[in-house]
Amino acid sequence: MTEPATTTQYLGTIPAPPGPQDTTDVTDTAVGGAGGTGGPGIVQSETGGTSGTSVIPGAGPAAPRPGERATLRLRDTGDDEPARYAPEWLQLREPADAAARSYDLLDPLRIRLANLPRRADGFVIHDIGCGTGSMGRWLAPHLDGAQHWVLHDRDPYLLHFAAVASPRSAADGSHVTVETRRGDVARITGDVLAGASLVTASALLDVLTREEIGALAAACAGAGCPALLTLSVAGRVELTAPHPMDEEIAGAFNAHQRRGGLLGPDAVTVAAEAFAEHGATVRLNPSPWRLGPEQAALTEQWLRGWVGAAVEERPELATPAEGYLAERLEACAAGELRVVVQHSDLLALCRPVDGSA
Numbered sequence: 001m002t003e004p005a006t007t008t009q010y011l012g013t014i015p016a017p018p019g020p021q022d023t024t025d026v027t028d029t030a031v032g033g034a035g036g037t038g039g040p041g042i043v044q045s046e047t048g049g050t051s052g053t054s055v056i057p058g059a060g061p062a063a064p065r066p067g068e069r070a071t072l073r074l075r076d077t078g079d080d081e082p083a084r085y086a087p088e089w090l091q092l093r094e095p096a097d098a099a100a101r102s103y104d105l106l107d108p109l110r111i112r113l114a115n116l117p118r119r120a121d122g123f124v125i126h127d128i129g130c131g132t133g134s135m136g137r138w139l140a141p142h143l144d145g146a147q148h149w150v151l152h153d154r155d156p157y158l159l160h161f162a163a164v165a166s167p168r169s170a171a172d173g174s175h176v177t178v179e180t181r182r183g184d185v186a187r188i189t190g191d192v193l194a195g196a197s198l199v200t201a202s203a204l205l206d207v208l209t210r211e212e213i214g215a216l217a218a219a220c221a222g223a224g225c226p227a228l229l230t231l232s233v234a235g236r237v238e239l240t241a242p243h244p245m246d247e248e249i250a251g252a253f254n255a256h257q258r259r260g261g262l263l264g265p266d267a268v269t270v271a272a273e274a275f276a277e278h279g280a281t282v283r284l285n286p287s288p289w290r291l292g293p294e295q296a297a298l299t300e301q302w303l304r305g306w307v308g309a310a311v312e313e314r315p316e317l318a319t320p321a322e323g324y325l326a327e328r329l330e331a332c333a334a335g336e337l338r339v340v341v342q343h344s345d346l347l348a349l350c351r352p353v354d355g356s357a
Helices: 087-100 103-114 134-142 156-164 210-223 246-257 264-277 293-313 315-333
Strands: 006-008 123-128 147-153 176-182 198-202 227-240 281-286 289-291 338-349
Touching: 087 134, 087 156, 087 227, 087 289, 087 293, 103 281, 103 338, 123 134, 134 147, 134 176, 134 198, 147 156, 156 176, 198 210, 210 227, 210 264, 227 246, 227 264, 246 264, 246 293, 246 315, 264 281, 264 338, 289 293, 293 315, 293 338
Parallel strands: 123 147, 123 198, 147 176, 198 227
Antiparallel strands: 006 176, 227 338, 281 338, 289 338
């Protein structure tokens, strides 16, 4: 189900973040993990941090619980209250996300959009799990023509952020409008996407099951619209200088990503196959985060989430992981740590339902 849509114009910069009392209601979550403790040797703060240091709620690369993401709740749990996550984490990662997304996929996307029949209200773009709206802020200024963005998320708090910070114009100066729809990703169907010109999402595929990815591909194919799905975790991380525990932590984290039937680092391959089965032309491009001294705050939060999820998956790693994390954080604070977090972007050009090119 979705709530009535609302339309708004850009009102300025993203609103000031809420105070601690508004962003600490995820209190039993391990850093980037799926709830519970971080294991012996990794001390959790009230907000889920390690080593006694506060961590932004929702920070880290893993889902707080199977089937949830820092930007949305994927399945209907029977609870009317949405999960509340800190927009600070989404703001912190937004510049790295923007730098990582594959620009090489924009030209084939532009060609497809240019061949669509012109609509009076412009292109209709559905952003699934929009969070604070970073995809729209990145993509809208790269596309010509009037655009109407439909932002989907479970959390009305994040939808508010996304709406008021939406872009005002396209690459050629055309008008951009936005509406918000509160709902679950599992309810995105071909009917919901009827009339869509494009479907977008960021950091979504890796927290879906095989069945959910199949349903998303079927919905896009049924609507005859392309899909640009960015920043799916690829399961590969490179840190300098190499450490003997890097591979062990990465393996445990990847296993954590696959909990509960979620696809984790396998998701982009499964998604490519699912879209291809529906006759779509699929392109995959790497979209790595490249984090250096200028991104130290993001690197710190990411490290805590990455290690925390690994320890939750393999509690026996807790004691050595505590020393490993301390060493990596020290290097980060000194400006000596560089991290490459591999992601993949997927562009699926589904066959138009009206027979246009």
